[in-house]
Each structure stands twice: as C-alpha cells, then as structure tokens.
Amino acid sequence: MNNKESLVNFILSVVEISKDDAQEIANSFHSIEIKEKDFLLKKNQISDDYLYLESGLMRIYLHDLEGEEITIDFFTENNIVFEITSFFNRVRSEAYIQAITKCAGFRISYEELNTLFHHKPAFRDFGRAILVKEFIASQQRNYGMINRTSKERYQNLLITKPQIVKYAPLKYIASYLGVTDSTLSRLRKNF
Amino acid sequence: MNNKESLVNFILSVVEISKDDAQEIANSFHSIEIKEKDFLLKKNQISDDYLYLESGLMRIYLHDLEGEEITIDFFTENNIVFEITSFFNRVRSEAYIQAITKCAGFRISYEELNTLFHHKPAFRDFGRAILVKEFIASQQRNYGMINRTSKERYQNLLITKPQIVKYAPLKYIASYLGVTDSTLSRLRKNF
DNA sequence: AAACTTACTTGACAAAAGGCAAGAAAATAA
DNA sequence: TTATTTTCTTGCCTTTTGTCAAGTAAGTTT
Numbered sequence: 001m002n003n004k005e006s007l008v009n010f011i012l013s014v015v016e017i018s019k020d021d022a023q024e025i026a027n028s029f030h031s032i033e034i035k036e037k038d039f040l041l042k043k044n045q046i047s048d049d050y051l052y053l054e055s056g057l058m059r060i061y062l063h064d065l066e067g068e069e070i071t072i073d074f075f076t077e078n079n080i081v082f083e084i085t086s087f088f089n090r091v092r093s094e095a096y097i098q099a100i101t102k103c104a105g106f107r108i109s110y111e112e113l114n115t116l117f118h119h120k121p122a123f124r125d126f127g128r129a130i131l132v133k134e135f136i137a138s139q140q141r142n143y144g145m146i147n148r149t150s151k152e153r154y155q156n157l158l159i160t161k162p163q164i165v166k167y168a169p170l171k172y173i174a175s176y177l178g179v180t181d182s183t184l185s186r187l188r189k190n191f
Numbered sequence: 192m193n194n195k196e197s198l199v200n201f202i203l204s205v206v207e208i209s210k211d212d213a214q215e216i217a218n219s220f221h222s223i224e225i226k227e228k229d230f231l232l233k234k235n236q237i238s239d240d241y242l243y244l245e246s247g248l249m250r251i252y253l254h255d256l257e258g259e260e261i262t263i264d265f266f267t268e269n270n271i272v273f274e275i276t277s278f279f280n281r282v283r284s285e286a287y288i289q290a291i292t293k294c295a296g297f298r299i300s301y302e303e304l305n306t307l308f309h310h311k312p313a314f315r316d317f318g319r320a321i322l323v324k325e326f327i328a329s330q331q332r333n334y335g336m337i338n339r340t341s342k343e344r345y346q347n348l349l350i351t352k353p354q355i356v357k358y359a360p361l362k363y364i365a366s367y368l369g370v371t372d373s374t375l376s377r378l379r380k381n382f
Numbered sequence: 383a384a385a386c387t388t389a390c391t392t393g394a395c396a397a398a399a400g401g402c403a404a405g406a407a408a409a410t411a412a
Numbered sequence: 413t414t415a416t417t418t419t420c421t422t423g424c425c426t427t428t429t430g431t432c433a434a435g436t437a438a439g440t441t442t
Contacts, residue, residue, distance in 0.1 A: 064338055072334065084330070088323045118312055128308070131322045132279045138329040139275070143263065145336045146369035147255055170420060178337035183399055185421055361390060374429055376391055
C-alpha cells in the first residue's frame with residue numbers, strides 16, 4: 001500500500017490542517033499512471049479527474065477557429081491538474097489534457113470530491129485553497145501576457161518551469177507564450 | 192428592510208439550490224454604497240469585502256514597475272467583486288478596487304463568508320460556483336489575449352461590457368486590453 | 383469666464399512580431 | 413541504414429504596435 005507521502009506534504013503546503021487530516025484526504029485519492037503522449041482528457045468527454053501530479057509533465061490544449069492547437073497551460077509535478085469547466089460544471093470538454101512525459105499521481109472523481117467537500121471540513125479548506133491558488137496563477141499569467149514582452153515571458157517560463165522548456169516542443173511553448181514558432185525560435189537565439 | 196431580490200436571483204442563477212436557501216444566504220449580506228471614484232480596497236489593506244454589485248461599475252488596478260496604472264479587470268452589475276489574493280489569503284493587497292460610477296450592493300466579510308462556508312451546505316456550493324465562474328472568466332480572458340487581435344479584443348469588450356466602453360476613460364480600457372492609449376484611439380476610429 | 387488639468391487624437395518614425403517559404407536538424411518509421 | 417515525417421531555424425518582406433511629441437477637446441477648479 002502506497003502511503004502517498006508526496007501528496008500529504010503537498011496538501012500540508014497548501015492549507016493549515018493536521019497531518020492526520022492531510023493523510024486522510026490523501027488516502028481518498030487513487031493511484032494513476034499515464035504514458036507519454038496519452039490523454040487524461042479528450043475533447044467532448046466530461047472530465048472526471050481531479051489529479052495530483054506526482055511526477056511528469058502535462059499540457060492542456062485546444063483547437064482554435066483555424067484548427068490550430070493552442071497550448072493553454074502546462075502542468076508540472078507537485079501540482080493539481082484539472083480542466084475546471086468540464087470537471088466542475090459537468091459539461092463536455094473543449095480541451096485535451098495530454099502527458100508530455102510519462103506521468104504518475106493520484107486522482108479522485110467529481111463524486112468523490114463532492115462527498116469530501118461536504119463531509120470533511122479539512123478537505124473543504126484544501127479544495128478552496130487549490131481553486132484560489134490556481135485562480136491567482138491564471139490572473140498572474142494574464143498580467144504577464146499584457147505587461148511583459150515576449151522575451152520576458154520566455155525568460156519567466158525558463159525560470160519557473162525549466163522542465164517544460166527542456167521537454168516540450170517549441171510549438172507548444174510558442175502557442176502558450178502567444179507568439180509564432182518563428183518568433184520564439186528567434187527569441188531563443190538571444191538566450 | 193431590503194429584501195435583496197436581485198441578489199437572491201443572482202444566487203439562483205449561479206447554483207441549483209432552493210429559494211429559501213438563496214434567501215437565507217442573501218440575508219447574511221449587508222447593504223453598501225460606494226461613491227464614484229471612491230475605493231472598496233486600497234493597496235496594502237487586507238481586503239475584507241466579498242461584494243455582490245447590484246448597480247454601478249468598478250475596476251481593479253495596480254501600479255506596474257514603472258508606476259503606471261494597469262487596469263486588471265472591470266466589474267459590472269450583477270457580479271461578485273473581490274480581490275482574491277488579499278481576501279482569501281489574508282495578505283496585503285497590491286491592487287486597488289475603485290468605483291467608476293456610483294455603486295450599490297451587498298457585502299460580507301471574510302469571517303462571515305467562512306462561517307457560512309463551513310455551516311451552510313448551500314453556501315458552500317454557491318461559493319465554489321463563484322470561484323469556478325470567475326476562474327473560467329480569467330482563463331477565457333487569457334485565451335483572448337493570446338488568440339485575438341487587439342481589434343477583436345476591443346470589439347469583444349464592446350459586446351460583453353458596453354457600459355465599460357461608455358463610462359470608463361480610454362486609458363483604463365487600453366491597459367486592460369493590453370495596448371497603448373494611442374493604439375486604442377486608432378482602433379476606435381474604425382468603429 | 384479664465385485657468386488649469388486630464389483625456390483623447392494624430393503624425394512621423396522605430397521596434398516588435400507575423401507570414402511565408404526554403405532548408406537544416408532531429409526524431410521516428412520502415 | 414535509409415526513408416519519411418516532424419521540428420526548428422532563418423531570410424525577406426509586411427503588418428501591427430509602440431514611442432514621442434504636438435495639438436485639440438473636454439472636464440474641473442477658482
């Protein structure tokens with residue numbers, strides 16, 4: 001039996017609850033592995049995964065009006081992975097979530113999450129803290145898109161998620177940063 | 192005594208709960224008015240307002256590294272207004288929330304919200320639905336910043352928040368859209 | 383009303399980024 | 413290994429946006 005130590009530590013880093021509570025929450029999660037290039041979620045599915053990513057890299061992407069893949073976000077280890085619209089609103093997903101490298105972690109379903117949310121006060125605080133954390137990250141990404149040059153955005157990614165720059169193809173990174181492949185390639189030349 | 196009908200209807204539009212529950216939640220909120228150009232939140236304060244905006248327009252802004260005001264977001268009537276980082280994490284705010292026009296609505300404090308969150312299941316669902324709703328809006332804004340031209344972003348604002356275009360000065364809108372004042376002025380010429 | 387401040391527009395030029403296409407490099411398949 | 417596909421780089425030229433500065437318009441204060 002897996003003791004889910006990394007998940008317990010993650011929970012404790014996000015919210016101030018007892019170690020016992022954190023362990024109990026972690027025990028509600030189920031082990032999952034995803035192979036490189038496999039999908040956690042595909043378009044038109046209703047997402048049923050709230051995933052703690054213990055190791056590996058993932059991305060969430062969708063197709064724009066011209067059919068081009070747009071990478072919306074990257075996920076790195078020691079983070080929660082979910083597609084908020086489909087998971088929480090129980091609607092078909094527009095987006096795909098794909099493993100960039102081999103991934104491992106622990107997941108719960110929407111129903112399991114909801115049961116915990118209403119019956120475990122500690123999970124309530126945890127769940128809210130995760131939403132708040134990711135919401136803030138989204139806002140900061142917004143701010144960076146508006147107030148940073150593309151060079152600065154790339155440098156920022158290099159610092160905050162170096163694994164991404166190392167493992168993800170240029171085109172994923174370019175669409176994430178909001179530039180064309182050519183432009184990113186040129187940016188890279190100047191380190 | 193105010194029956195807070197608009198707030199009750201707003202709650203019912205966001206989450207599937209009984210009318211009685213919605214009324215009870217609404218009754219926990221307190222009436223508030225804000226004069227044009229006054230502040231709901233200033234930099235370095237710890238936000239204690241979770242506000243349902245019944246009428247009026249607001250904006251949230253901060254100063255960038257050069258000291259320039261950057262309008263991060265606009266709030267219109269029939270929406271919840273809060274600065275998530277300061278309110279939920281109990282830290283000093285980087286941002287200001289200011290009334291663009293005279294505003295009226297209903298607010299609760301962090302402590303009141305937390306009590307409801309842990310003691311009223313219906314409020315739990317409501318609170319989560321609001322976080323989810325605003326998170327999704329933030330993600331869509333992100334997508335628009337990357338995949339729409341500045342002209343399209345302006346047109347979108349015109350359609351989704353025409354009050355803003357009507358009442359907010361050009362410079363607020365320009366920084367929100369991520370363009371300079373000059374560029375927005377030129378965009379406007381082509382309707 | 384006059385003075386002053388803030389908001390907006392416009393022109394000239396510079397910088398950043400995009401579109402397209404060719405070719406090199408790397409990864410994958412046969 | 414060789415062939416094939418995908419990824420990445422680069423050149424040339426166009427479009428978009430920014431910078432700066434001047435000038436007009438509108439709003440506020442005295």
